Amino acid sequence: MNNTPNSETNQNLEEDLLSEYNFDYTKAHPNRFATQINETKITVTLESDVAKVFKTSEDVNKALRAIISAIPQQ
Template identity: 60%
Template sequence: MKNTQDTEQELLPEYNFDYSKAKINRFAPKKSPITVTLDADIAEVFKDSEAVNRALRAILSVLPNSRPYVG
């Protein structure tokens, strides 16, 4: 007869989980930020994400058909 502690510590080589009954995480944020990778030469100019956002907002403010930033 096996010890109950030994059977609790055994791992199966594969587990099949049934995700058909999974529910959406209601605590997850509704809208996640977009991640953008900058080229090395551009990243040298912008030290943080706020600097990039300021530059992009400045560009958007002079475009004729851009929507105003609401933040």
């Protein structure tokens, strides 16, 4: 069996294709298999001495928010 398309097969495919398709997107559903990301998240690598103090991302976020609140607004 030959996997390379020949000219006869290509011609049949071209005849089956329309020049334009109109899709009704009102009937579309979200992809249930795609992950939903509502906010931007990044990964930061902590040095080992800092990681000993901050065990979770929540701890790091609390400390950074406290620092941010102490910075004067411009």
